[in-house]
Amino acid sequence: MKKRLIGTAGILLLAGCNMTSGDQPDQELSELSWDEITAEAEGDTVRLYMWGGDEGINRYIDEYAAPALQEEYDVTLERIPLDTNEIIQKLETEKRAGQDDGTIDIIWMNGENFKRAKEGELLYGPITDQLPAFEEFYDTESLDFAYDFGTETEGYEAPWGKVQFVFHYDSSKIEEPPSTLEELSSWIQENPGRFTYPAADDFTGNAFLRHILYGTASSVDTLLEEPFSEEFAAQEASGMWGYLNEIESDLWRGGETYPGTLEELDRLYSQGEVWMTMGYNEARAESLVADGIFPETTKAFVLEDPGSIGNTHFLSIPYNSPSKEAALTAINFFLTPEAQLAKLDPQYWGENTPINPSKLQGEDQAAFEELDRGGTVLSQEELLESFVPEVDAAYVPWLEDAWINEVVSD
């Protein structure tokens, strides 16, 4: 009995030590120099929670980033695939349960998830002013990084990548892809059953709806400037519901059902049931074509009117990350030109970089310019010409609900 008591006391004591030593660096983290942070990070493990639905992205993390990080900083990177809103919920639950020692070190997110995380005080930071790579290679004053779907970032997330929404089509079946919403609508009418889009609770499906909203609202500028309210949204969206209901009967399965996820739409496209797919990454078809999932004749297009929505996505550290030093080290690594260049390589991810090219030096700059992004990726000029920014994050959940009521349920 005595022994057990001593044992328990010992454990309690140890736990106490652990608490204080765990808390201490937190408060001082902002005062540490970068070298001290990387020294602290050595030997630590970082758990990166991120959406795991793209093979190319996963390979980039597992085959490129994790080994490189291990070699350069002795930091082990673990990728944990989970839908982003589930990650935020997990964090919310941890916060409510008072768990100060969490399991998540880095989250990949943006938009409504960031808004929810920031409003729920789930994030550690600000972090961007501590990242040397961000200070050196990025346009720190850029509005692209200061706002995320209308939410001020305030340094709580570091820009990781930049993507634009594109459509992919099979050029052996479609000669001339549509370039405006009207052309898309008439194309759908001429080719019944060959087009559909993912349901509104899917990330990509929701982004598709926002394009329709841009094209049918009174003007894109009013939509961007006016703060979100349900009345305003409902008033601006009436044209969108009209458009969607009009095309519905000529969609795949006559619009009786919609693919639940982008993966399902991709499956339909790869089986030739539909002739177009879409996605919030202008280069994502490269690896799918290379793997033989998409036909080799796959090409991309954007709608010139209303344009193609683009955004920046970010990396954040949760308030209760057990190894914040290692998380900072990893994020900084992801922001370096070498990691960004590897990300641009179509062999893995092929995604665009938020780096400011004018801040790069000789060799780095040349490497970025020379890289061939592949045949399914539109030229930089074409992408830039059609670029439009994101609306307020509050539109995302609103569209999810309204879409069910206005389009699917009747």
Next chain:
Amino acid sequence: MKWYQTNKPAVLLIPALLFLLMIVYSLVMAFAESIRSPEGWTWQYYADLFRQSQLIESLGYSLLITVVSVFFSVLIGWGVVRWFSSFIDEPAGKWLVWIPMLFPHFVWGYFILLLLGQSGLVSSFLYQAGWLSSREAFPVFTQDPYGIGIIITYLWKEIPFVILMLLPAYLQLPKQYGEVISVLGGGRKEWFKTVEWPWVQPVIVEITLILTAFIFTAYEVPALLGISYPQMTAVLAYEWFYGAAWEERSYAFGLLCIIAFILGAIALLSFTLMNRRRWLLSKSSHQY
């Protein structure tokens, strides 16, 4: 040691009690989540729930699929056992019934998708053989508005389950009563009414309860083979739970509490009825 000897039954029950405690705890917590809003306790979520046509249609759709699947599973499974019980008792027959039981529901659902989808194996075969003008001419069996794909999956999986549950009852039927009935001049009808039905009825009620509870709250098969609207309740609850809007999480908890309540009530009711039956049986002096 002595204490253990006298309290053995209680000790053995501890795991079951702990398990029960966990269930009760999670039910209470789920209920608490469904009546808690940022402003305090509220019944608002329940009031909202019943105003949503999405929920009403979802309940109706789930109920329809459940009733059809359970009814045909029990009917077909029962028929097979009645007429083929001696064959199923043999190794070959046992294997035939066992094989579908080995696959998880999700695998079976995916199999149905690959087999019966419009670009699936059957439609491709028919198209290539020249019997179909195009693959789209194949009727829609999966992700269809009537839940045909879901029902087929469940029939395929649950009929073997019904067979395996009913088989022991049929193998142990007191055959000597048949002789009594024929001596007294009774036919097949009397045999069914006085021996077979009372004998298997409790098992059938039990199977029906298990299947109803299982199918009504199933997620994976409807998520894979269902359509965007209406959705089965579990799929709807999942989407509310993981949706971007915060208050929808409370709807999910509310919906799950309603389902738990409905199923609990049905189970309680049928168990009470069954127990009365069992009690009556035990009062009679028959010994099988």
